[in-house]
Amino acid sequence: MLTGIPISISLGLAVLTFLFTMTEVPIESVGLKLFSGLDNFGIMAIPFFILADIFLTRGGVARRRIRFTTSVVGHFNGGLGLAGVAACAMFAAISGSSVATVVAIGSIMMPAMVEYGYPRRFGVGVIATSGALGILVPPSIILVLYGASTNTSIGALFMAGIVPGILLALMLAGVTWFIARRNDYPRMPKATFRQQLSAFRESFWGLALIAIVLGGIYGGIFTPTEAAAVTAVYAFVITVFVYKELKLSEVPKVLLQAASMSSMLLYIITNAVLFSFLMTHEQIPQEMAAWIIDKNFGIWTFLLVVNVILLAAGNVMDPSSILLIMAPILYPLATKLGINPVHLGVLMIVNTEVGLCHPPVGLNLYIASGIVKMGISEITVAVLPWLCAMLIFLALITYVPEISLWLPHLLGML
Numbered sequence: 001m002l003t004g005i006p007i008s009i010s011l012g013l014a015v016l017t018f019l020f021t022m023t024e025v026p027i028e029s030v031g032l033k034l035f036s037g038l039d040n041f042g043i044m045a046i047p048f049f050i051l052a053d054i055f056l057t058r059g060g061v062a063r064r065r066i067r068f069t070t071s072v073v074g075h076f077n078g079g080l081g082l083a084g085v086a087a088c089a090m091f092a093a094i095s096g097s098s099v100a101t102v103v104a105i106g107s108i109m110m111p112a113m114v115e116y117g118y119p120r121r122f123g124v125g126v127i128a129t130s131g132a133l134g135i136l137v138p139p140s141i142i143l144v145l146y147g148a149s150t151n152t153s154i155g156a157l158f159m160a161g162i163v164p165g166i167l168l169a170l171m172l173a174g175v176t177w178f179i180a181r182r183n184d185y186p187r188m189p190k191a192t193f194r195q196q197l198s199a200f201r202e203s204f205w206g207l208a209l210i211a212i213v214l215g216g217i218y219g220g221i222f223t224p225t226e227a228a229a230v231t232a233v234y235a236f237v238i239t240v241f242v243y244k245e246l247k248l249s250e251v252p253k254v255l256l257q258a259a260s261m262s263s264m265l266l267y268i269i270t271n272a273v274l275f276s277f278l279m280t281h282e283q284i285p286q287e288m289a290a291w292i293i294d295k296n297f298g299i300w301t302f303l304l305v306v307n308v309i310l311l312a313a314g315n316v317m318d319p320s321s322i323l324l325i326m327a328p329i330l331y332p333l334a335t336k337l338g339i340n341p342v343h344l345g346v347l348m349i350v351n352t353e354v355g356l357c358h359p360p361v362g363l364n365l366y367i368a369s370g371i372v373k374m375g376i377s378e379i380t381v382a383v384l385p386w387l388c389a390m391l392i393f394l395a396l397i398t399y400v401p402e403i404s405l406w407l408p409h410l411l412g413m414l
Contacts, residue, residue, distance in 0.1 A: 007321045011271040015278050019031035033277045045144045047262035052235040053095045054254050059239025059246050062104035064203035074188035078180025083128045084109045088130035089169040092137040093210045102131030102367045110372050115184040121382035128368040129386035131170050132353040137165035142389040146345045150331045154224040156413040160342045160404045170387045205238045214330050272324030291337045303398050313353020347405040350397050354390050
């Protein structure tokens with residue numbers, strides 16, 4: 001990885017080198033494991049969510065969302081920033097991707113903030129951190145990856161992400177409001193009820209998708225994987241036939257882009273499956289678990305170590321890679337200590353969220369940098385107040401598991 005070889009190939013090379021030189025595992029089992037690792041109903045959700053994500057990003061949904069949220073909160077201190085947080089949270093609830101959220105909302109919102117008189121650093125701080133909600137608020141592609149790699153209920157994980165997602169959005173909004181009030185940033189005129197109603201009507205089809213997806217999963221109408229397919233079809237219909245911002249002739253390009261992104265992610269998953277198989281065969285997680293129990297590490301100490309490891313991994317890896325490599329190692333250890341797998345999943349997602357917002361591999365920072373043409377070092381300083389709020393939130397999620405588990409318990413999913 002340090003030499004610049006892609007993570008998927010690094011994983012594959014490491015595993016194959018070990019298999020050929022240091023173990024007695026029959027090499028024929030590798031092909032079988034590659035196939036069986038991808039033969040998972042939950043993984044089918046990933047290409048569908050990616051396809052829906054591209055349709056929604058290119059179909060004008062984000063712009064209408066922004067207009068609606070601005071009409072509701074624009075008159076408060078830092079109104080445009082608050083609208084940015086709300087727009088990111090709502091777009092995250094239908095896209096499942098942090099990168100897509102920053103691109104869709106940031107490309108419209110950050111230039112608008114600068115034009116209205118906000119400093120560029122303020123706009124970057126708001127959107128780069130709020131965009132990370134895309135991997136926590138369901139339906140999240142990363143939650144699907146965790147569920148598929150640990151055989152944890154994806155429906156329970158989706159429900160577990162709702163309360164933490166709302167709490168993090170409120171904390172980021174609180175930081176935004178405080179900074180704007182202290183520096184007396186501009187406030188927008190209060191929108192009339194007629195203007196708010198008009199903005200709601202325009203964004204209705206996009207907002208309805210949240211209710212359809214979560215309502216369908218909660219109501220038992222369809223599984224999370226089927227919800228992904230419904231989301232993709234619905235996104236196609238509203239962007240092509242309702243909003244008409246995507247022509248039918250452009251749909252093949254969208255399909256090709258989704259196929260390219262999906263195959264790249266599935267290739268990483270394939271190699272991660274091999275890595276997980278090798279770790280399990282060599283009894284590495286079991287030996288680590290025995291060592292931890294022998295040393296009498298408590299749950300608090302273990303969770304602290306997990307956070308340190310994951311935050312360190314966030315310096316060199318993207319969220320999907322962290323999850324696919326670390327989940328097979330941490331999951332058996334956590335279950336032996338009595339930690340709920342759903343709680344561990346949300347904890348891992350929040351750690352990767354933080355990793356998206358700090359260098360050197362903070363993808364959100366690089367995307368924001370490309371939009372506003374600022375250096376990474378300057379953006380890193382800009383996001384610090386919101387990053388501190390995210391770290392406080394991480395501590396809450398780590399040591400108050402009820403935040404994640406309350407809703408799944410209430411719905412009888414755990």
